[in-house]
Amino acid sequence: MSRSCERIACLWIPSWPLQALLRAQPELRQQKLAVCDEKKPSGVVLGATLAARNMGVRAGHTVAQAQSLCGDLLLERLRDTHRQEAREALHDVASAFSPSIECHDGCVLCGVGDLSKLFPDEGLLAKALAAQAETVRLYGRVAIANQAGTAKLLAQAKGRITVVKAGDEKLHLRPLPLSVLPLTAQQRLLLERFGLRTLGDFMALPRTALPLRLGKAGVSLHRLASGEDETPLFLTPPPPDVSESFDLDEPETLLEPLLFLLRGLLDRVVARLKTMSLSCGGFSVEFFHHPQGVRTVEVKVASPTRDVAVLMDLLRLTLQARPPDTAVCALSVRTRVQRPKHTQLGLFDGERLYPEQLMNLVARLSALVGDDAVGQAAVVDSHLPGLATVLPLPPPTNDPDDTPDPKELAPQMAIHLFRPPQQATVVQKEGKPAWIAAERINGPIVFCGGPYRLRAGSGTEDMRDYFDIEVPSGEAFRLYCEHNTGIWFLDGRYD
């Protein structure tokens, strides 16, 4: 089926205020809940759940009316953050299909004219768009038409999926009620007085006579109702990042309840990332403290991931090391978006460790023991023995490791280093250690090898004399004496 590039899909979310709230707090879906505006808490009801509607509560009732109809009605305020995050989620959903997106509260329009290779049937495309919206907990209706206005009217009034071929617009629009048109109260009253009920009735009016009755807007309304509105999409820029927030009713100090809430936020963030086929390359959590102040905790992710369990583990370990010190009244999670890394899988890999798994393990261990305590061991370039550092582990690749390996060697003595070195009291005889007292040993020295003089710094005074000693128990140690202080230290044990 050939299609023109002007095809527009509209995803319409009915009961937008209610869905925007339930997206953030899905546990309220089964409750007798009514939503009101944050700025007008005693104003009108913006939406009600099925349980509340069964009790007679409707959008448009005043809060007092709603409470009189349902005694145990739960009233929640819809905040600006709820609206904004739901709108951004809607944008993310559409961005999986098209870069041309016009996004409003409860409605997103996108150009889908060039998707025929991926979706030969437009019905499948509409279903995929609706299904994608459901992954971010927004349940809506989709219509595809040649004009944005037509698609919007059909999505509002028709069933879950509507696809209109070019030229059939009037046929589909004619039975729709007039309430789908964006009319002012005055215009609606006037048209009702004319006895008009459907768009078909409105279409039948002569367009040239409408400005006299409805003003300038009359013509554009008539075009819209007739499926002849050619207004192009007004593109909405994508959100700068993927963020989700939560306002607590009561300030919270304990870490576990906060982690429970953060899990929900991460779930929502990851669901949005999945819709865009992107991954989380790290995130920050903002704690809004009571009465004021914001604390930001950065969580590093070794490799872009969408695994909520991994992200939660990193967050838990980070917060356990630095828990919030005062009561928290709101939370926000902001992610750094990255493209996922792709790995070639093999049928015979077995229980192989994939690079992403290894890097995630390193990140989790770093959150546990610190960045400088996990990685690849390396020798510090120095004359002194026993100096070590930790380098970041090189990310493993899928290519075969062609690094030439060292030859097999005879078993060598290894030293168990004492970090930091233990101070020791040493009695010397003929310039050599003869007796030692330290934290774990106390007694004569049976054998002594050395000294091996090494320079610790650049000056001549930074010299150390190293000795290998053996005590009567058969244990061998490494010992050194600092020239400038004359203090003895036990450096390690041959183990």
Added chain:
Amino acid sequence: MFNLALKLSPNTVQAEPNFVAASDKIALRQAAFAELRRACGARPSPHKPPLSTGLPVLDEALSGGLPRGQIVEAIGESGRLSFVLWLLGQATRRKERTVLIDGASAFDPESALRQGVVLHRMLWVRATQAAQALRATDLTLSTGGLSLVVLYLVCGADLSQWGRAALWSKLVLRLQRAGSAMLLLADKPLAQSFAAATLSIRNGGTRWQTVPGGRQRLCAQDLRIEVLRNRLGLPGGVQPFTLDK
């Protein structure tokens, strides 16, 4: 083949495979293969061979080397770190990925290089407390895919919480799922009956050499590695192990 496996598994196919991230692909692949194996009535894949220690007597006593999915415990007063570095050298030269959880922060990379350890194939975790070492082991085993996990817990660490049976049974379960070999080194037995074998490393004496000028030089150490307890074969094997300096 991956697509074929996905098609056989309608429950796991949620999205176009080209759009799936690597971590999701791994999970999808594992689920698809598990379903494929169930559908075919196939038996579980055979276990990987044990990790050879490179010491003939020990390999024979342990039926081939350090067993995968089980703990081998080594106790003693001397020679434990040399034994660990020897095993890490053997494993990393075979291009195996290993991890050393260093509960004493005692690891010396210079000694490791002398032993032929390929450091970029060994993850070093410096845990300053025993609890951290425990959590790090748990995280490592739950990730899986590493050939050898070495837990080095010697010298004065507070090990009061390591005696609990529940802890070891959990670690053994994780270890079986991960398919890794695990070597535990401590001053005294910790895993006890949860370990497949217990080795004792004893000092057989150090050797000193007199160099020109009359000075002495430490040149070698003799060790005896004895199999004290063994569920994999007969106990009692003794492996002499001489270390040069």
